[in-house]
Amino acid sequence: MTRHEVYDAVVAGGGPAGAVAALVLARAGRRVAIVDDPPAPAGGAHKVGESLPSAAAPLLRDLGLWPDGTAAPHLRSTGMYVSWGSPALYERSPVQDPYGAGWQLDRLRFDAFLREAAHAAGAEPLRGQAVDAVDDGPGLRLLVRQEHGTRELGCAWAVDATGRRAALARRRAVRRRQDRLVAVHVLLPRQDPAVGGQSDREARTVVEAVPGGWWYTTLTPVGRIVAHLTDPDIADPRLRTPDGFLRAALHTRYIGARLTAGDLSGPPAPRWSAAHGMRLAPYAGPGWIAAGDAALAFDPLSSQGILTALHSGARAGLAAALCLAGAPPRPVLASYTDFLDGIDAAYVRHHAEAYAAETRWPELPFWQRRGPVREPADVHT
Template sequence: MTSRPGAAAVADPTGHRYAWTAPHTGTAGNGESAGAFEAVVAGGGPAGAVAALVLARAGRRVLLIDKDTGGPGHSPFKIGETLPPAAGLLLHDLGLWPGFAADAHLRCPGTYASWGSDGLDGRSHLYDPHGHGWHLDRRRFDAFLRGAAETAGAELRQAEAVPLGAGAGDRRLLIREGGRLKEVRCDWVVDATGRRAVIGRRRAQRRKQDRLMAVFALFDRRLPAHRTEDAELRTLVEAAPQGWWYTARVPAGRLVAHLTDADLSDAALRTPEGFLGAVAGTRHIRSRLDGYDPARAPAPRWAAAHGLRLRPAAAPGWIAAGDAAIAFDPLSSQGILTALHTGARAGRAVDLCLAGEVDALADYSMFLDRIADAYERHHAESYGQERRWPSHAFWERRQRSP
């Protein structure tokens, strides 16, 4: 990617370009000595870490909690690995580009897709004005963002939120830390707890788009006879009668995932043998596993993948960001980028509210509405392009008239 920090291109779907204050050098992060934090951010993924970063740089007393703060190697592989080219602008604006560029993430030069036909359609990022995208080491990326927030002044603790009531005016939060429950007082809570929306689900309504789920496996070692590295860096997407597949080369190996509805999934996919058997039935995905040892096939894992919207996503005293506020079908490849944007916007909104600017929450809600409108339009267009299996339940559900 050609870095152009001063480029005029937009940095989020609404055309907003971020300009952040300089890193705070005061006492943010020492809030507990004063008896309270101005904000507690629950969840240390991309949305939560960036929200804490923005608040700390604004001079706010911030506590960032996450149940897994151990960094690379501490937790299992985490699905959600694609960062599109436009993310480079946001990373520049946040002052995070040098650290990000120095990490061991793999570039993604484009995609291949068997979608709407049996052949592969290649799309390159060569002509994308933002350059190439990335396939992330998610554990490393998340730890990098948490470290940036901590450097800016946020206090980081290994803990998780336990919501206390649903009242919008409640300024208490229970956290579970070291096996013990503790009460933390704060002015604002940022819910960045992912699809669980630990805080928001008690204060708002959640609407699921469908029943999409992902079953995935990471293949991390090739046979000795294949001494060359797996050098195919493009994402490959392949539609199938009961859903769709994708595979991506990530720093830890090769990820293969199958997306289908929970009620349509085959129980055999839960075993390594069943998963490999399903891969063998694909036309293109199977070729990406050439050279990987089937005897070392890992046990597949499962994750929710449906679109999700929380409404409202903010009210006095709390705000949701990332998947807690709006989650996308992975076909969009926009989940992490949207988490970064919503985290940054949520942090900014809380800072403005603390400063007495009452319109900040309404502006944030409108920002989410614009993102949701664009996502729903593109989602319908993308699924509408696949017409080979109109009588199969998975596709029939997605091609109904609204």
């Protein structure tokens, strides 16, 4: 185990929250490192969480990331079809959004763009995975797992942007899980008409409730994502195989109708991802602050995950920069807490309203569990 030089701040995680936090800190003149091990682009590689609401545009402008951050090949969202609370399919148009149409992202490309912006501002990239933080009074000592062993990084402030696992904050806070929702998903590559494929031009997202959960499909720059949201204890085991997943998708009323002939041959193996809502309590403490899914994670039905990650990353970076500049930490962190509490309160309200609107299967486990609001369960590690 080797000791590395001390940074003003270390950001653990290079997704939207971590990259933006590092960007803000670097622009504030702080010596900052981003610890991340981003996936190497490969055929069929993708990351779920692809919807970016148009409300992100003002923040991207403020950060100097507009319009490049959402330029082609990212796709403009053309609306949504929803079958929820009724077997009928109805349309939600972008004109109903006060900010207009949002985007369907290539998440790997979008995340890489944000990291590159942070690096250009002066944030140092360090490959690895942050696994813990130890109080080193003053400051913290981060333990980073790398290919050839564990590395130690000293810092005055740490930003935990490691997603739901909250690698740095988990020993300092309680993770309160909303439920056990998981996403089972595949990426179906876009077909090329030039080589005999069938062009997939339907860019509207489709959301369809079913007895055991709900499905969605949407077109992204790298292909069509098809996902089923359910609870792990009631998930059909056949969803674990490519053919079983495809058969389940085709068994739906509307999702299957969006699949082209090219999608039906050789589907990839389904991937499973945690999709439950979760909040950290507290969001921050002496020398550390959580952002993105490490602080607040949302059910994908909200389509607010990336937007909240961007805002919380910017706020976390600013909070750490203010404390490093000598501002009293308590009021700075209290303001950050108030900001996230407001977002969480709105999310909880809208989540309850959305699930209450589906009344066709109240006796079935998935929907019964999402009836009246219940106290979230603490996650113990």
